[in-house]
Amino acid sequence: MSENWPTELRVSQDRQRLTVAFENGARYELSAEMLRVLSPSAEVQGHGPGQRVTVPGKRNVCIISVVPTGNYAVRIGFDDFHDSGIYTWSYLRELGEKGDELFAAYEQELADKGMTRDRSEKPR
Secondary structure, three states, rough: OHHHHHEEEEEOOOEEEEEEEEEEOOOOEEEEEHHHOOOOOOHHOOOOOOOOOOOOOOOOOEEEEEEOOOOEEEEEEEOOOOOOOOHHHHHHHHHHHHHHHHOOOOOHHHHHHHOOOOOOOOOO
């Protein structure tokens, strides 16, 4: 479906945001923190139901690389050395459309687990 095909991927000068524009005119500015904590990687999502972890302390994480993966996705590398997430065009669109809601749920998970966006500790 061509409306999911990106026409632009641009990392901001401060490395804190990724702008994604699509053929249908949709344009999203995604924070590095959101991309990191909602990474589609197995490290974050787990290998099955109920295995997803909450990753704290990523408020100031930066994007250090965006590498094409086939013609369907990019692999985003962060300055905390996480680089195993493969972000498909449809997942980037989903983050653009539902990012506020997904990030609010993430912040609630942090609060429920006594974790913060500022203090790095082991994900759980």
